[in-house]
Amino acid sequence: MLNIWGRRNSSNVQKVMWTIGELGLEFKRHTVGDSFGGLKTEEYRKLNPNAVIPVIDDDGVIIWESNVIVRYLSAKYGEGNLWPKDPAKRAVADQWMDWMQTTVGTDSGIIFMGLVRTPADEQNHEAIAAAAKRLGYSYGILDRHLASSKYVGGDSFSMGDIPLGVNLFRYFNIAVERPELPHLQDWYQRLLERPAYREHVAFPFGSSLEEWLELEKAGR
Numbered sequence: 001m002l003n004i005w006g007r008r009n010s011s012n013v014q015k016v017m018w019t020i021g022e023l024g025l026e027f028k029r030h031t032v033g034d035s036f037g038g039l040k041t042e043e044y045r046k047l048n049p050n051a052v053i054p055v056i057d058d059d060g061v062i063i064w065e066s067n068v069i070v071r072y073l074s075a076k077y078g079e080g081n082l083w084p085k086d087p088a089k090r091a092v093a094d095q096w097m098d099w100m101q102t103t104v105g106t107d108s109g110i111i112f113m114g115l116v117r118t119p120a121d122e123q124n125h126e127a128i129a130a131a132a133k134r135l136g137y138s139y140g141i142l143d144r145h146l147a148s149s150k151y152v153g154g155d156s157f158s159m160g161d162i163p164l165g166v167n168l169f170r171y172f173n174i175a176v177e178r179p180e181l182p183h184l185q186d187w188y189q190r191l192l193e194r195p196a197y198r199e200h201v202a203f204p205f206g207s208s209l210e211e212w213l214e215l216e217k218a219g220r
């Protein structure tokens, strides 16, 4: 049985849950992290010494780092669909997965942590606006790629869509200035047609710390 640790409103957990949903795998999810706690224990550190979520235990195979878990599950259970067989095609999916972590991850983190996870009277609007400007520029790069590619990794949906699809949901549902991104919008609409994306990613996360904690407490 595949076990996963992490609250359902964590973007890194959502990458894994969406993958599990796409693959139709049986799983057991343990709700830990943020207001649920459970990370700073000896027992949890044995699973993930970084004391962060997610981590999985797939019949004794323990893996942490969300993108690596997405790759592992795709390779093991999704060869030919989530995991492109052709190394060249797989590298394109892989490239955008790393790009999510290294290029858009930092700025989207500043925006999300700054607006949703910080009390209103402590928010640094200058830093948030600067990150939004950089993020708009970065997402412009993906927008141009998607002008000639239906999905991130090519003609069909693959693991390459997953980390960016999670990040994009937050970007499109948070109050920041965005440039026109028509191809990204079209891709987002295609993702919204996927039941696993709607179930594990595309649900409200709140627009303030109070709303975030309220939704988290309600398990939504």
Ligand SMILES: N[C@@H](CCC(=O)N[C@@H](CS)C(=O)NCC(=O)O)C(=O)O
Pocket (backbone or CB within 6 Å): 010, 011, 012, 013, 032, 033, 034, 035, 039, 051, 052, 053, 054, 064, 065, 066, 067
């Ligand atoms: N690079 C790691 C980052 C993991 C991470 O920072 N997870 C956050 C949640 S998205 C976390 O554990 N935060 C502490 C908490 O939820 O209590 C990954 O991609 O898995």
